Amino acid sequence: MGGMFYLILKDLKAYYFKPPNISWGVLFPLVMALAFTLRNPSGLAELFPGLVAMAALFGTTSMEAIVITFEKRVGALERLMLAPLSLWTILMGKVLGGSIFGVMMAGAMTLISLALLGGWVTSPLLFTLSILLTVLVHSALGALIAVSVREVFEAQTLSNYFRFPMIFLCGVFLPVGAMPLPLRLLAHALPLTYSVDALRQTSMGPLNPGLFLADVLALILFLSVFLASAMRMLNKSLE
């Protein structure tokens, strides 16, 4: 566990908390929020949960997939594999490092949206839980993508394959219920759909305990599958 702590610390220091990333982490949500404010249709506040989910998605996947593939390329990941850490510790260290950055972006997006778009949060505790689950799931997805490819650009391309459809399918801008059936089915195969729904229920409401629990369980299921698959890929790299 101590090893994992320092692994996360080093990643945050060496990669995440660099001025360009910090400014991107604040600018991205700010620009998104402003863009919608300027267009100025009514019901802007409606967009708030989706924007937070999107910030969490980009905050986790964008950097983390690059960090892991980069470390793989330069042999730094092998450096970690030489240390007396289990593969699980290494994977979780990477996932948590990405999650911390994701929480910061989602947090910044929340504050900016509350200030500019006029959204509100009815259950702050459950809303925070939803953010945490969202960043963990998508950070694990970023790690899975990164361990599955060789090059940094492959990681970026592959993340985009997931990210852009997610933005349009998962209820960020358009309610999932308003989409045709095939797209709706596809949406339910993507974790961000459950994130957006959980964030919406706990912020703008209404909160339906049964549906919220279903979202939480779905996210936990995605998290388990992503982590287990990433572990399998890491394990296979030792063959």
Next chain:
Amino acid sequence: MGERVIEVSGLTKYYGELLAVDHISFGVRRGEIFGFLGPNGAGKTTTIRMLVGLTRPSEGTAIIDGYDIREEIVEIKRRVGVVPETSNLYDELTVWENLLYMARLYRVPRAERGERVRELLETFDLWKRRDTKFRRLSKGLKRRATVAAALVHRPSILFLDEPTTGLDVVSAGALRGLMRRLREMGVTVFLTTHYIEEADQLCDRVAVIVKGKIVAVDTPENMKSAVQGTPVLEVVFDSPLPSLETEKMDLGTIVVEGNRVKILTEDPSSTLEAVIKLARRHGLRIELVNTLRPSLEDAFVKLTGVSPELMRVEKERGR
């Protein structure tokens, strides 16, 4: 001495169809410098990677300090240090930060970390460069810092993969001196090399590996005396030999280096006659004939059938 800290038995690695390491067995004694000598692609790196847990063996196993690499690799990782072929410290961290990070990953007690890193940097003559980013160091200093980083947790065994390859003569010499000092401190040193002279000068014992198989394990002295009875005939011509012809000569073990030919022969007299015929056939003039005592290089050639010259050329190209 005698106690074996590494006991390798039947260790084998397939990469798909390719048999990279072929059922090798050998032992390394505590406190010795053990050399793993072989040409490019022989399986040296793959062997080290199996021993330190970076890749799983297909068959066989090894016991390191009493722990089995298949079952207790984390225990082994606590006890060994590894210097890979290419330095893997963090470019963006300083020398000091890199070593401190290693100390943290290896759970060196907090109170000791600073002191231990300082001690190592002083020993390795890197103290003045402690605040330099790793990427700004010269090749020689990078290698030295990588060795220092591998020692932060005081391993009892240090693995080095081609530690002096690509270094200038001075840095390589300094690094060899360091390895000898580590031996004095009781550290077992396991290094791979394709430099025969290096294995000869530095190693207490050497295993020769060719195409994934170990062909000999012994002290450099014993290897040399194994070919001691065999005189080496050295012939220098006025111009380079057409290399194909030498293959056809069937004189036994031959090393061609430009104008110079070295032949390990039981029968110098008839060999010399054959060489004279060859010279006539190609219109070459013989400028010098010599008999030499066999070197480890000759022993190596005899054992492996691989020309050391060829080995060097291949390696430089591969880099």
